[in-house]
Amino acid sequence: MYRPPLPRLLCAALLILLLAPAAASALPRANPVPGGVALVAIEAPGATAPKAWYRERRIMVLPDGTSSGRWFAVVGIALDAEPGTHRVESELADGRRETLEFLVVSKEYASQHITLKDTRKVTPPPEDLARIRDETPRIKAALRHWSDSDLVQTGFILPVEGVVSGNFGLRRFYNDQPRSPHSGLDIAAPAGTPVQAPAAGTVVETGDFFFNGNSVFLDHGQGLVTMYAHMQEIRVRPGERVRQGDMLGLVGSTGRATGPHLHWGVSLNDARVNPELFLPETTAKKPE
Numbered sequence: 363m364y365r366p367p368l369p370r371l372l373c374a375a376l377l378i379l380l381l382a383p384a385a386a387s388a389l390p391r392a393n394p395v396p397g398g399v400a401l402v403a404i405e406a407p408g409a410t411a412p413k414a415w416y417r418e419r420r421i422m423v424l425p426d427g428t429s430s431g432r433w434f435a436v437v438g439i440a441l442d443a444e445p446g447t448h449r450v451e452s453e454l455a456d457g458r459r460e461t462l463e464f465l466v467v468s469k470e471y472a473s474q475h476i477t478l479k480d481t482r483k484v485t486p487p488p489e490d491l492a493r494i495r496d497e498t499p500r501i502k503a504a505l506r507h508w509s510d511s512d513l514v515q516t517g518f519i520l521p522v523e524g525v526v527s528g529n530f531g532l533r534r535f536y537n538d539q540p541r542s543p544h545s546g547l548d549i550a551a552p553a554g555t556p557v558q559a560p561a562a563g564t565v566v567e568t569g570d571f572f573f574n575g576n577s578v579f580l581d582h583g584q585g586l587v588t589m590y591a592h593m594q595e596i597r598v599r600p601g602e603r604v605r606q607g608d609m610l611g612l613v614g615s616t617g618r619a620t621g622p623h624l625h626w627g628v629s630l631n632d633a634r635v636n637p638e639l640f641l642p643e644t645t646a647k648k649p650e
């Protein structure tokens with residue numbers, strides 16, 4: 363959605379994202395901040411996965427992978443979550459219920475000011491508002507999609523080769539007007555660059571949306587949904603199953619975008635979280 367001025371772009375170019383091999387790590391990295399992920403341990407002997415809920419919503423539970431009988435609730439923390447003690451409810455196979463606590467620590471995200479010549483994309487006129495009203499429920503439904511799955515692939519590869527041009531969580535101002543924080547990661551790449559699935563999943567929604575442009579939503583199971591926005595072309599259909607690395611479409615600048623890039627969003631239990639937590643640590647490293 364934002365094209366940095368040339369010096370910043372050159373600087374960002376030095377931090378070229380390396381396409382990591384398909385390393386399927388068992389769990390995303392924990393970072394219990396607003397917009398992050400918490401891993402909450404659940405002791406549950408036996409092979410049956412416990413169930414867990416956060417804010418009355420089912421959440422992902424994955425095996426520890428190293429010790430049997432130990433599981434992790436994988437909790438997406440919303441960007442507007444209050445720092446402090448949060449609670450997860452768990453239910454074991456024998457029906458026993460337990461309340462588990464975890465701490466959300468505060469995080470300050472940087473601000474970003476964006477100038478758009480297309481003021482219609484900043485303050486939409488009534489005819490666009492009607493379109494936005496129609497689209498919003500489809501987007502929301504896709505992002506909060508739940509499907510049961512024992513095999514959730516949470517070790518992602520980058521969906522596109524490029525440079526990060528907009529970090530997750532930025533507090534955004536369009537033409538000096540405050541708007542929602544940046545709920546994904548922007549990766550700048552030439553128009554027409556292929557966008558690939560970062561992990562196996564099922565296409566739950568596609569469409570041409572007012573702000574997001576041509577978009578694809580992928581369901582990976584247990585409340586993990588990823589989205590791909592501003593594409594020039596969509597190459598998949600709802601219902602289609604994709605494997606890691608399969609092509610979803612082409613990078614573009616449709617919708618509210620100032621140049622060709624992929625906006626990549628990750629939703630976990632309907633919370634928009636930092637996609638980098640699902641990548642190997644070395645993939646998108648940036649200096650502090």
Ligand SMILES: [Zn+2]
Pocket residue numbers: 363528544546547548624625626
């Ligand atoms: Zn974006």
